[in-house]
Amino acid sequence: MPSSEEVYDKVRDTLIDALGLDDDEVTQEATLIGDLGAESIDFLDIVFRLEKEFDIKIPRGDLFPENLAAADSGFVEDEKVTAAGIEQLREKMPHADIDAFAADPKVSEIPNLFTVNMICSYIATRLS
8 A cells, every 4th residue: 555645646646637737736735626726627537537546446426525515405504514514524525624624614615625635535545
């Protein structure tokens, strides 16, 4: 199994190629959307490249769950994710830092859960 540094290096290189970034733009704390400029269509390419790079299969919606804050889900109230919604996030995204998000669970902050570190954590779990 590769070390966490090796996983990060491969994830970083994958994101650089997929998003056309410079080496110094990709840090472990960088958010995919806000910091790296990824769009939803890029997520498909990223998953494809990660599967190829790590020789794993990533089921649809496993790394990047869809409709996390759908208005009809009952998990959002007054533009904030409810306690039940937080639990749902923990279940769907065990590799993300939900504790930090839960401190101020604004729906508008959900995209910030998708970080380089989250991807590394997901890949490490899949490889172990």
